[in-house]
Amino acid sequence: MTPDLSTELAGIPLRNPVLLASGTAGYGTEMLPFVQLEQLGGLVAKSLTLEPRTGNPPPRIAETPAGMLNAISLENVGVDAFLADKLPALPPHATLIASCFGTEPGLYARVCERLDAADGLAGIEINASCPHVKSGGIEFGQDPASLSELIRACRPATELPLLVKLSPNVTSIAEMARVCEGEGADGICLINAVQALMVDPETRRPVLANGLGGLSGPAILPIALRMVYQAAQAVSLPICGIGGIRSAADAVAFLLCGATAIQVGTANYANPSAAVEIRDGLADYCRRHGIAAVSELIGALRV
Amino acid sequence: MTPDLSTELAGIPLRNPVLLASGTAGYGTEMLPFVQLEQLGGLVAKSLTLEPRTGNPPPRIAETPAGMLNAISLENVGVDAFLADKLPALPPHATLIASCFGTEPGLYARVCERLDAADGLAGIEINASCPHVKSGGIEFGQDPASLSELIRACRPATELPLLVKLSPNVTSIAEMARVCEGEGADGICLINAVQALMVDPETRRPVLANGLGGLSGPAILPIALRMVYQAAQAVSLPICGIGGIRSAADAVAFLLCGATAIQVGTANYANPSAAVEIRDGLADYCRRHGIAAVSELIGALRV
Amino acid sequence: MRPETRPGHDAERRRVVGRVLDSGPFALRLEAPGFPAHAPGQFAMLQLDPGLERVDPLLPRPMAVYRREGDALEFRFRPVGRGTRIMGSLAPGEAVAVVGPLGRGFRLPEGAALLVGGGTGIASLYELARDSSGPLRVALGAATQAELLGLEDFRALDCELSVSTEDGSAGRKGRVTDGLGIRPGESVYACGPNGMLRAVAALAEEARAPCSVSLESTMACGFGICLGCVVPVRDGFRYLCTQGPVLDAGELCWEDLP
Amino acid sequence: MRPETRPGHDAERRRVVGRVLDSGPFALRLEAPGFPAHAPGQFAMLQLDPGLERVDPLLPRPMAVYRREGDALEFRFRPVGRGTRIMGSLAPGEAVAVVGPLGRGFRLPEGAALLVGGGTGIASLYELARDSSGPLRVALGAATQAELLGLEDFRALDCELSVSTEDGSAGRKGRVTDGLGIRPGESVYACGPNGMLRAVAALAEEARAPCSVSLESTMACGFGICLGCVVPVRDGFRYLCTQGPVLDAGELCWEDLP
Numbered sequence A, B: 001m002t003p004d005l006s007t008e009l010a011g012i013p014l015r016n017p018v019l020l021a022s023g024t025a026g027y028g029t030e031m032l033p034f035v036q037l038e039q040l041g042g043l044v045a046k047s048l049t050l051e052p053r054t055g056n057p058p059p060r061i062a063e064t065p066a067g068m069l070n071a072i073s074l075e076n077v078g079v080d081a082f083l084a085d086k087l088p089a090l091p092p093h094a095t096l097i098a099s100c101f102g103t104e105p106g107l108y109a110r111v112c113e114r115l116d117a118a119d120g121l122a123g124i125e126i127n128a129s130c131p132h133v134k135s136g137g138i139e140f141g142q143d144p145a146s147l148s149e150l151i152r153a154c155r156p157a158t159e160l161p162l163l164v165k166l167s168p169n170v171t172s173i174a175e176m177a178r179v180c181e182g183e184g185a186d187g188i189c190l191i192n193a194v195q196a197l198m199v200d201p202e203t204r205r206p207v208l209a210n211g212l213g214g215l216s217g218p219a220i221l222p223i224a225l226r227m228v229y230q231a232a233q234a235v236s237l238p239i240c241g242i243g244g245i246r247s248a249a250d251a252v253a254f255l256l257c258g259a260t261a262i263q264v265g266t267a268n269y270a271n272p273s274a275a276v277e278i279r280d281g282l283a284d285y286c287r288r289h290g291i292a293a294v295s296e297l298i299g300a301l302r303v
Numbered sequence C, D: 001m002r003p004e005t006r007p008g009h010d011a012e013r014r015r016v017v018g019r020v021l022d023s024g025p026f027a028l029r030l031e032a033p034g035f036p037a038h039a040p041g042q043f044a045m046l047q048l049d050p051g052l053e054r055v056d057p058l059l060p061r062p063m064a065v066y067r068r069e070g071d072a073l074e075f076r077f078r079p080v081g082r083g084t085r086i087m088g089s090l091a092p093g094e095a096v097a098v099v100g101p102l103g104r105g106f107r108l109p110e111g112a113a114l115l116v117g118g119g120t121g122i123a124s125l126y127e128l129a130r131d132s133s134g135p136l137r138v139a140l141g142a143a144t145q146a147e148l149l150g151l152e153d154f155r156a157l158d159c160e161l162s163v164s165t166e167d168g169s170a171g172r173k174g175r176v177t178d179g180l181g182i183r184p185g186e187s188v189y190a191c192g193p194n195g196m197l198r199a200v201a202a203l204a205e206e207a208r209a210p211c212s213v214s215l216e217s218t219m220a221c222g223f224g225i226c227l228g229c230v231v232p233v234r235d236g237f238r239y240l241c242t243q244g245p246v247l248d249a250g251e252l253c254w255e256d257l258p
């Protein structure tokens, strides 16, 4: 029996539930030696701003117990260069979601417009949750009113499926999920990195030049899983689960908690073939448990 | 040179900055084979309720990447049995802080009253932040108004130094710290465990019988450090740093971020002598860096 | 309340950093001078990374002391997960922290005894068998021959030994409890999977034989500070690390055990 | 923009799970069939736990390929932290994932060359020395004798070799750059701590000699997907993993390097 791995996220049909997370797979081409993108559910490319953007000075990353801290600060080539150079270089049958970012709602909306006009995109993910960019970013994902405003600006800018990527740095993820539902988002993605800090006792300075950074990797998986579960209880929007996923068992846990797809982030660094291995492991899991379609797992947690 | 390790927390003089965290060192006697309590800064005993309390059915704990999940649910012998049986069994020169918990402010206050009347306590920590108790607990630590109300109920109930232990499951730890300062708390302790979930893909059930639990251990250290830093920027209350501390280097990082003392939690399970080793390591660190008094490190982060 | 006279209850406990003598997929021997005397059925918490440098896995693992000879502490196990896999692949000389001895072990039998060990549960019974003075029967079972931990050692004891494996690779084919009869006057001591213990307890109850079982549960600390290790008994919970791992079969809520 | 002709830039890269042949505190040899051909100065990311079972440490470690012989890949290092300590204590047969070859290596010298290696930086230079065809001088320095990685191998090459250690335990006592003169027509190639590279770059600038330096930075991925590995250059940043690790000394902002 070959299990049916297909699923759907916010109207985007996916070959399987395994996507690559924004900022952890470059613009896709970098992954080609390790992953055939057509074999995955899809790719969410690095977040794009209207203009090219340079990030923070080094050090930008540091290892933490079972995780890592980053403050790249959304360095990217800008939406125009992306559409001109990066998008055409991707395999035609890969499912591609663009991620957009801005320091104010109007800037987000303009990125959405340009992406909307392009060919070859399956959807747009709004990054409302960068934990270490000082202006914008974190405020949108942490404050219900700003989040509303942001979605309201972006929604009319595109007819593509609109996904909102949420911040974990909130008291109630359910509340933020409800805002997305109320404003007409097509789906939500969670979680982005958790705001965090590491200090070097020898230099007595923060390890990252930026000071604060975002914590990602297996360390945060139990937090992400809880938030996906809580969001799934709160809204009927489709959810893409993200946070520390490194194995098919992890992916299954997210599906059971209500995610209709998942994204692999930091694990790509630890093993650039992780996403394909997770996809294969999902098929094995289904076979082993006599599950005909992976979609049967969605929300099937026994409580 | 023997560095001076002494410090002070909310008016409580401490031999050194290393305390044992509530719920991770029992009532103290269990630790005696591994730790001489008089050699530590102090002990925060397991949270006490007015009546004895039984916790959740098993499984109550699970391992996570570089951390653990628990949902003990504040099982304890009750404040009276604590005062009658547990307190007298402790070495007379140990510095002891009691932790109190209740499902409503009035119940907290009554625990505080009984503790206040006892001899041998250096202070009271209010546990406003148990991440997996369904009534009470989490609401106090997550909602500024409830937190106000809670402190307002407890403050008049005792003349002992009153510490408030905060939840990390909030959008703004600075805001919660300010509430504590405004309501006359003598200090704050952070963080308690992060609300989280683990799922067993084989059984398709949550790993813990309770479903949700609290994530602790090295995995959460970078989150805790960030919150201590943010709280220290927001208020001038003394701060006791907690979260994933397992080494002297970790303890130094918390002091640099503004903590005047720290608590060792999950590391006690991994190594019951961890706290003494951390104390010794702090002395070594000071020696190595030519620091005469550990208090010089408090808030000395170079940013 | 449990009687306060259970061996090991008041025993001194300590954290000792031992050195690996040898290690393999089913056994670990440590040189652990200073580890206090223990009673049969007591256990230790093994921290495979005493300096907490690599904190995944973070928690120490509970292991019955299989045998002690001089300063050499021996543990027997099956590689089931990360901890036991690491345990079985340590190089001689590597450091392992041992906290113990922990828990309440077995009371030595006063008369005839039947010991029933299933799978890794066998490890908890060897010293009880060795130190028993009355007439002794031992029934050991496992999935397959390789998992009959310490069979040679039991063979060398003066006891009536029966062996079974589920795949028939050694001894009788079947389960250790198949056809197991309790003789009049025998006390029963068992350690193994909950299903096996349940079956043994039922047999003992039927035969009105006293029955002590050694259980397992997830443990973070092993000595009473985490309150994580509860098992359901008639009047609530027992902390398995301080009130067990050996409990009277009669007091357990078998239906609530996994 | 960097010239697109740098060796290794377009090289095939791959993830290969190799097996440990031998490992010790300063060297690791892997049997890694299928690892694509590489150029001197390229590196690999080593994941010591290919199944990601123990995720502390989580990230792979960047290591220069010291030498390749058939399917055997050799790395040289000093145990400085968790990763390199584990690397030096792997048992033969253990699995290690290798992603590579990565980065842009050295352009082979066209005329006379001076190679300057300090500490673990020596590891990046051996194949460059071996494969150079013009007149070759090599200056190696380290804190102490044991850290003069691969000294025997350099000795076997046809080159003018000078050696120094800071403690005088081998060669001249002092730093590798002490009294180092650049001869007319020499191109300079250096790898080592930033302080050493800075000194070499200053000498090269003074002598107007072309100078390529191989740098280090913290890396999560090694192939361009994390954007973590930037180093400051005159007009912004370079990604060390894809645009380096070998860069022209002249384009670096030395004052912004740690």
Ligand SMILES: Cc1cc2nc3c(=O)[nH]c(=O)nc-3n(C[C@H](O)[C@H](O)[C@H](O)COP(=O)(O)OP(=O)(O)OC[C@H]3O[C@@H](n4cnc5c(N)ncnc54)[C@H](O)[C@@H]3O)c2cc1C
Pocket: C043, C057, C061, C062, C063, C064, C065, C075, C076, C077, C078, C079, C080, C081, C082, C083, C084, C085, C120, C121, C123, C124, C215, C216, C217, C218, C219, C245
């Ligand atoms: C008092 C006591 C004495 C024990 N003595 C022995 C012994 O002598 N020999 C032996 O082989 N085993 C013994 N065990 C069981 C042993 O502790 C577990 O097998 C071990 O902790 C699993 O660790 P792991 O990292 O290999 O597995 P993990 O990766 O942690 O998990 C693998 C599987 O084992 C289960 N498991 C994990 N931890 C425990 C645990 N503490 N108890 C039961 N199941 C668990 C998990 O649910 C999972 O299914 C004992 C347990 C207790 C409580």
Ligand SMILES: Cc1cc2nc3c(=O)[nH]c(=O)nc-3n(C[C@H](O)[C@H](O)[C@H](O)COP(=O)(O)OP(=O)(O)OC[C@H]3O[C@@H](n4cnc5c(N)ncnc54)[C@H](O)[C@@H]3O)c2cc1C
Pocket: D043, D057, D061, D062, D063, D064, D065, D075, D076, D077, D078, D079, D080, D081, D082, D083, D084, D085, D120, D121, D123, D124, D215, D216, D217, D218, D219, D245
């Ligand atoms: C392209 C490249 C090639 C390299 N080749 C070699 C080599 O051939 N031989 C060799 O010994 N080393 C080499 N290194 C350095 C090596 O990667 C680090 O020493 C190693 O990652 C440290 O890992 P650790 O776990 O032992 O130390 P950690 O515990 O991670 O850290 C120990 C110390 O090393 C520092 N450190 C950690 N990671 C790095 C890093 N990626 N780069 C620089 N410093 C770091 C930390 O700040 C800390 O001071 C190379 C680095 C790069 C970028």
Ligand SMILES: Cc1cc2nc3c(=O)[nH]c(=O)nc-3n(C[C@H](O)[C@H](O)[C@H](O)COP(=O)(O)O)c2cc1C
Pocket: A021, A022, A023, A024, A046, A047, A070, A072, A074, A099, A127, A165, A191, A192, A193, A215, A216, A217, A218, A220, A242, A243, A244, A245, A263, A264, A265, A266, A267, D226, D227, D228
């Ligand atoms: C180095 C790095 C860069 C990232 N950049 C982005 C980004 O540009 N846009 C975004 O939405 N998320 C970004 N993220 C967040 C990830 O997409 C993901 O949400 C987060 O890391 C949690 O998942 P993980 O634990 O699997 O990595 C980045 C994460 C890392 C580690």
Ligand SMILES: Cc1cc2nc3c(=O)[nH]c(=O)nc-3n(C[C@H](O)[C@H](O)[C@H](O)COP(=O)(O)O)c2cc1C
Pocket: B021, B022, B023, B024, B046, B047, B070, B072, B074, B099, B127, B165, B191, B192, B193, B215, B216, B217, B218, B220, B242, B243, B244, B245, B263, B264, B265, B266, B267, C226, C227, C228
């Ligand atoms: C098993 C367990 C039980 C706990 N019980 C309590 C408690 O009773 N009261 C309390 O305030 N905190 C309790 N905590 C939280 C710890 O005191 C501490 O705040 C948290 O674990 C983070 O620190 P750590 O990462 O060092 O463990 C408990 C934590 C654990 C792991």
Ligand code: FES
Pocket: C218, C219, C220, C221, C222, C223, C224, C225, C226, C227, C228, C229, C230, C239, C240, C241, C242
């Ligand atoms: S294992 Fe911690 S209390 Fe029993």
Ligand code: FES
Pocket: D218, D219, D220, D221, D222, D223, D224, D225, D226, D227, D228, D229, D230, D239, D240, D241, D242
């Ligand atoms: S190391 Fe990831 S981009 Fe260079």
